[in-house]
Amino acid sequence: MTGEHVKRTPLVRVHLVRAPLGEAERRHRFPYGDSRPGYEGLRGQDHGAWAGRTIDEVAAEDPVALGRWTADTSYAPPGGGESVDALIARVGLQLAGLAPGTHRGVVEQGVVRAAVVWALELPAAAFWRLDVRPESVTTLTGRSGRWNLLVGAPE
DSSP states (O other), rough: TOOOOOOOOOOEEEEEOOOOOOHHHTTTTOOOOOOOOOOOOOOGOOGGGGTTTHHHHHHHHHHHHHHHHHHHHTTTTTTOOOOOHHHHHHHHHHHHHHOOOEEEEEEEEHHHHHHHHHTTTOGGGGGGGOOOOTEEEEEEEEEEEEEEEEEEOOO
């Protein structure tokens, strides 16, 4: 192919920034899923009736539901919550619809997990196996429906 130019489709680069731990996270509370103007699909998971409550409070009140939520990715928390499967689909739809170029969003840990699961076409159960450090950046790049994860950025 010497002398021929290979046409490449435009690249999408997404930097998902995990903010420092907020007060709610330090107290192990379920977040509220705040909006992300311009990137609504990257808002946090809707935890329904659990939002603002600690994991210990939910476990004491309804250990069966909490256990089901962590074992069954199709299970949504009560009170209009969103399942992990729905979160992954919503985040994936947002990523798939991004215009070429570089995007940056400050997001919750669950959004980073969902983005990685979707981009790498992992089974949904892998969501619970991904830890995302506070104040870290996860970078995904996509082109022609194929996504890559940048691991081990230099310090």
